Amino acid sequence: MRVIVVGAGMAGLLLARALARRGRPTVVLEQASAGSRVPGPIMLPFQAYDAPEDVGVLARVTAAGRAIAPRPDGTPVAVAVGRAVLLDALRDGIEVRHGHRVTGLVREGGRVTGVEAGGPEGPVRIDAALVVGADGTDSPVRGLAGIPASLTLSDTAFISFRSPVAAEAPFAIEFLSDGRQVTLLGWPGGSAGSWQVDRIAGGHEAALAPGLDAFKAAFTRLLPAAAGPLSGVTQPEQVRSREVVEVRCDRWWVPGVTLIGEALHAMNPEAGIGSGLGMGDALALAIAVDGNPADPDAACREYEHWRRPAVAPYLAVGSQGTRVVRGGPVRDEERWPPPGWVTRPAAPARAAPAARSAAAGPVRPHRGPAAPGGP
Ligand SMILES: Cc1cc2nc3c(=O)[nH]c(=O)nc-3n(C[C@H](O)[C@H](O)[C@H](O)COP(=O)(O)OP(=O)(O)OC[C@H]3O[C@@H](n4cnc5c(N)ncnc54)[C@H](O)[C@@H]3O)c2cc1C
Structure with a gap:
């Protein structure tokens, strides 16, 4: 099954890497140019460890960060690390076509069968059995596929x-x-x-x-x-x-297209869980594709079946789950x-x-x- 990943953020790169490690190389299309790097840090919470570990980059990333509140066994509950460190580690050895902006989906017989993109050499069309929108909060792929989403400021x-x-x-x-x-x-x-x-x-x-x-x-x-x-x-x-902007989608896929990461669910950053949810989606989808190599719809069904319950508690509580309310009148300095x-x-x-x-x-x-x- 040919999979095209749209977006080289942490969710898209993790998916490409997890598929490659399962012997299923894929192509990632990214609108940004090859040299661009996201500045600043991210706090990688413990919920975000499994997926980078599966694709063999967790040790490299934690070694380059600062451990937050190590547990008795020495594992930190979170790591403060440069976003670029994580993205560079995930990108290593993966084919990313930079400067390619997806502008359309190709359809045949009621399903999506590829993407249209603008690239450095002009427009390109790439066929795929499954297109994955890992293209962030605004997700052009979500819109082009007609997957309904609620966006709340x-x-x-x-x-x-x-x-x-x-x-x-x-x-x-x-x-x-x-x-x-x-x-x-x-x-x-x-x-x-x-x-x-x-x-x-x-x-x-x-x-x-x-x-x-x-x-x-x-x-x-x-x-x-x-x-x-x-x-x-x-x-x-x-x-x-x-x-x-917070994003919620009731529907996770349509024939030939599914979503991962912030294209599927974006939470307030105060929850500190975005990286964990997005990379966890990517790993779950890679496992589902690997288990259903000739049937993209079965892969999407399995992905949603196993992943939705894992994500649901975070979405139900939202960022409220991280609030520790002091109560009383609001102080002037607040x-x-x-x-x-x-x-x-x-x-x-x-x-x-x-x-x-x-x-x-x-x-x-x-x-x-x-x-x-x-x-
Ligand atoms: C201020 C802030 C602080 C945060 N802090 C934390 C934190 O400390 N810990 C944590 O776990 N999470 C944090 N998060 C959340 C975390 O950053 C996100 O969950 C995560 O980066 C989302 O990754 P993603 O791959 O889903 O999407 P993105 O990182 O948005 O990647 C989407 C990619 O798709 C590309 N793209 C978009 N459209 C197209 C197109 N048409 N064609 C080709 N490519 C396209 C974009 O260029 C981009 O590279 C924070 C978020 C914010 C905003």
């Missing part, structure tokens, strides 16, 4: 930083009154911090408007261990805001933007650029009473 967002300065411990966390998190990850490349806030009307610009110094002071108040790492945050580009900052409405679209930036930018903070209806 989360009511919380994240303000995060990356710093070259190491953190003392590999992991620190503070739970706020309502169970939202402030976290600090120390990895061999430095440190990264993340603060979960209410999603801010006005988007990224509004979220970052109070500026670098306000953010550093507020973050340190909540998590004093971040003081050292934040000394390495000197440029606004080191801080970013991120909104979160609010972002800080009390006293006022969010103004967006400038009219036809305002002249000079006037707009001087007088009516989308968000202009100033000291004063909290905005009505503000945090």
